[in-house]
Amino acid sequence: MLYAGIAWSADGYRVEVVDADGERAVPGTHWGAERVPELTRWLGGGDGGMPRGRCAVALESTNGLVDGLLTAAGLEVYRVDPWLLGERPDFGSVPALALAELVRTRRATLSPLTAEGGGQSGRDEDYHDGIRRSAPVEAELTEAGRWFRHGPRDRPEIALTFDDGPDPVYTRQVLALLARYGVRATFFCVGLHVNALPDEVRRIVDAGHSLGNHTWSHPFLPDLTARQFRLQLDRTGEAFERAVGRVPAVFRPPYGARTPETLTELLAGGPALALWDVDSWDWARPGPEKIARTVLDHAGPGSLILMHDGGGDRHQSVLALPAVIEGLLERNLSFVSAEALAGLPKAL
Ligand SMILES: [Zn+2]
Structure with a gap:
């Protein structure tokens, strides 16, 4: 099992992936917003990117643009709500590595997202x-x-x-x-x-x-x-x-x-x-x-x-x-x- 964190910033997305021991599985990568379809394939083990196998992905509730494609591609996606994050930047999310670490260690406490439920499911x-x-x-x-x-x-x-x-x-x-x-x-x-x-x-x-x-x-x-x-x-x-x-x-x-x-x-x-x-x-x-x-x-x-x-x-x-x-x-x-x-x- 691998654990990925996706952080957004002014110029796109930063992705970090760790293994079960919290070690970086691949070097951190940066993706422009126009490359999200490619990022989705990469996380799913296509395009020669990630090692094949299950991957759980974590995003902040301030990032509502990638979960649709990720869940449609069959990836396991979790939303990290603010009470688990402490101080957040005014513009951008917490570092991708922190998100990857949260999904590795606290997956059971995060909100799973589904293609049918939408990005804010569980926050009714x-x-x-x-x-x-x-x-x-x-x-x-x-x-x-x-x-x-x-x-x-x-x-x-x-x-x-x-x-x-x-x-x-x-x-x-x-x-x-x-x-x-x-x-x-x-x-x-x-x-x-x-x-x-x-x-x-x-x-x-x-x-x-x-x-x-x-x-x-x-x-x-x-x-x-x-x-x-x-x-x-x-x-x-x-x-x-x-x-x-x-x-x-x-x-x-x-x-x-x-x-x-x-x-x-x-x-x-x-x-x-x-x-x-x-x-x-x-x-x-x-x-x-x-x-x-x-x-x-x-x-x-x-x-x-x-x-x-x-x-x-x-x-x-x-x-x-x-x-x-x-x-x-x-x-x-x-x-x-x-x-x-x-x-x-x-x-x-
Ligand atoms: Zn919208």
Whole structure:
């Protein structure tokens, strides 16, 4: 049995692997965010990397971008929650070696992640508690026109949104389908990927689509301090600025999780908070037909529809997309950007 820790930083991932005695099994490696598919194969014993055999992988709850691919590849993946980590950096995770050591020595106390459960599984109480406590701040943001879950129900408009990209494989496939039907969408991108794949972000903008901020590393917001959240937001805005010369006007919290401590940061300014009212559940990979049916069963005027073009194996999302678009077009709904649906400007 081998034990791997994956740490995120401003420029990608650091991976350390130890054996049953806590000795480094291979030298530490660094991977750009665009190489996560390759990293997944390497950890699974392919591409001539790791010795074949079982490998347990540990990640922080602030790293929500690699578990989808790792679990889909059949790897054993564990989330390390903050109470096991002590002091954490404001931007980045604790060292990969510390994570590898935790999964080696305390695997039974860590939360196992599954492809079906998603990255925040086992944290339902913190998730719902954060949402409950956020109600007053959300009321203030709503009052200021800076919090929305859908658009007006009396206009035949919807917004199709894709989260967790840009992705080196799936973003282009989604863009090709949107172009085929001549419809517009909004891409809620993560800073780690924007930074690693700026050409993909430019491709999105050049095709006439919109952008949203989806944090840097897809953290579970209840585990962040206000300062850590601020850095996730701002660094991602800066990556967008470098890639396309502007900062998105909308922000979407990973998993839809929020807390008053983090949302207060949005009161002073910055992007408006865009949730969704139609979840395609495409990340759980229930099959393309089921994904399309779920969207079409729930969408109507004003809907803000959630799909994914990154953060995992998204081929089902791509396969479902033609039926989704055709079904919405048949209802004479027009496709607008998320910010247009809420009557907001395109960029900050
Ligand atoms: Zn997401």
